[in-house]
Amino acid sequence: MVGNRHQAEPGPRHDAPGPRHPHTDSAPADDHRDRVSGGPERDLLPAPHPAAVPITVAHPVAVALGVAHAITFSVCVTFSVALAVTFANPHALRHADPTPAPTKPDQDPAPTGRFPDAGSTGVTPGTQLTVINGDQTFATDGQTITGREFRGFVKVTGANITFKDCVFRGGSTNRTIPLFDSTRGRNTVVTDSEFNPANPSPGIDGAWTRNTQILRSEFRGSTDGLKAGSGTVLQDSYIHELRWFASDPDQNGGPTHNDGVQSLAGESSVTLRHNTIDLTTSKDANAALQSSAPNTTVVDNYLDGGGCTLNFSHNGLNGSLTGIKVTGNQFGRNSFFDCPILISTRTTLTELTGNVFADTNRPIPQPERHD
């Protein structure tokens, strides 16, 4: 499992000298860097699958349309353990139209003024969920899985596999593991689904992904919501209420470093489009997005919370962090250091336009810059 992600992981920035944060004069400088950039994050993502690099995500519109058609018939999937317990989905507030027209992920949509929430994400109301007990690995190319509640950890190793209207709950463990792992799959799609651990623990994240689209889905209750690897697109989704722990073995016994989305050094080409990432309800959260991934795009999101809400760092890279676009986002006021965006000294923002505070529609301040 453990691959080169270990070497690529940023080291603890609190060990490095740096300027004092202008907004925290009364606090030791170490405090800021530790809170906003974190110490050594969990670094157990596997090495990229050889077939998964370079990134080749299927055309998003074609995939989305494929999903829409796929749900009109039943695909038989054989599970190693399948407990035929069905029950009605409790999320009755889901949007009324179960098959909204997909947004073209390769075009910037017009800002809608309404951001994703519990009512517009997750399992479609009325879905009958079948409980699947035990860990599962999906290796058969092209299959579509619908209406499952996974009470076990799910891995994807095949290509062009779609999950729709699924709930990922994991199990009880002290391992460092995501509820859903598509880092070794190709062109994975997850729509209208929920990531919510049944037994939260410091090592449980919502999802680890590569070459994956996640649409209209909800993350809550995990340590990090999404570890977004190369070729990940997160769109129209809702990340909130992450779970903080005072002692995390992956942080040398220190508290968890909760991030809505985290992209580790070694990953690239991550897109966050029209999501709500709200960490204001997560204790001492690190960031809505902590990223060391070049060619990351953050567009038309609602973002709030964390030490700094967006935190870009070249730490762990053998050079600069480049190709970062942050455009058309709305920010809340609740970052701990009054810091919507922090960039490291070797981070370049290729685009930085149209980012405003949600309450006033006034531009956010220029990014803080230090290591």
Ligand SMILES: [Ca+2]
């Ligand atoms: Ca983290």
